[in-house]
Amino acid sequence: MLGDLNRQGRRSWAPGRAVERAWTFDRADRRDLRWWPQGVDVRGSTVALTWYAKKLPGDAVTQGARVTFFDLETCRYRHVLLVQPTLVDGTPGVAPLPVHAGGLVWAGDHLHVAATAKGFWSARLDDVLRVSHETAYGYRYVLPVHTAYRASADDGVERLRYSFLSRDGDDLLVGEYAAGDRSRRLARVPLDPATRLPTGNxxxxxxxxxxxxxxxxxxxxxxxxxxxxxxxxGSVWTGTPGALTRHRWAIPMGPEDLTHDLDSDRLWSVTEHPWARWIYSMKRSWFD
Known part of the structure; x- marks a missing residue:
């Protein structure tokens, strides 16, 4: 699939004091009102992104979520629809995965996708399927998820919301989006070093x-x-839990998920609003 990228993005400029480099999508994706970028992770020269679909007038159902693979060197990319396997009257098929997909972690050969109050889903990249356009809203490739990790909590404790995900060394770092008085916890989820799948609470x-x-x-x-x-x-906050310092005007409007590339020591993010959609990098040293 990575050798069959069918869309052409380009290098770009994005506002924000900390922004080092930026890329953007083609005209149709920059203005699209149905699909909204959310999660991000980086592997070498490839950026993986998640988008969630809003239900527009005339849509019978939501198209769920998708993952995009963007080659930073050529600026070519492709969307892959995230799906759930189905079996109806003995006939196998696929259905959209209805999640907000606010965070993404690319761990080994797995993608972990945030599902907010439901926890998160995992998919194996080797499971990417080439399908006919008629079976998946016009997508040539789909990626079935294989496991759901459900959010749970003890009695009297609010369940953790998996608003976004990132890598924390060999583990997952989970956070909660919060407005008003809602909880805004950060948590670590251990991953097995061999399988890159969760091993604990x-x-x-x-x-x-x-x-x-x-x-x-x-x-x-x-x-x-x-x-x-x-x-x-947008802003970037740095420090320790409960003692974060704000860096104002650091990043573009509408910032979403965040990831760190260990090889280059850069931070990466993506923005969501139509006509203001960028993939962008920042030197971590800028925040020292």
Missing amino acids: PEVLGDGVGHMQGVVRVDGRLYATTSHGRSRL
Whole structure:
């Protein structure tokens, strides 16, 4: 599939004091009102992104969520629909995966996709299928999920919301988007080093800040993105749980998930609003 990228993006410019480089999508994807970028992770020169679909007038059902693979060198990319396997009257098929997909982690040969109050889903990249356009809303490739990890909690404790995900060393870092008085916890989920699948329950690390959209932890230090509406630049917060410092006007409006590329020591994110959709990188040293 990575050798069959069918869309052409381009290098771009994006506002924000910390932005180093930026890329954007083709005209149709930049203005699309149905699909909204959310999660991000990086592997070498390939960026993986998740999008969720809004239900527009005339849509019978939501198209769920998709993952995009974007080659930073050629700026070519392709969308792959995330699906659930189905079996109806003995006939196998697929159905859209209806999740917000606010965070993404590319761990080994697995993708972990945030599902908010439901927990998160996992898919294996080797399971990508080439299908006819008629079976998947016009998509040539689909990626079936194989496991759901359901959010749970003890009696009297609010279930953790998997608003976004990132890598925390060999484990997952989970965070909650929160407005008003809702909880804004950060938690670590251990992954098996061999399988890259969860091996235990979440461990709450402390609180983040309101309107968090993504967070990573590098050398014990947290980096979190926050959004401030469609017309105001976003912020990056750094520090430890409960003691984060705000860097104003650091990133474009509408920032979403956040990831860290260990090889280049850069932070990466994506923005969601139509006509203001960028993939962008930041030097982590800018926040020192």
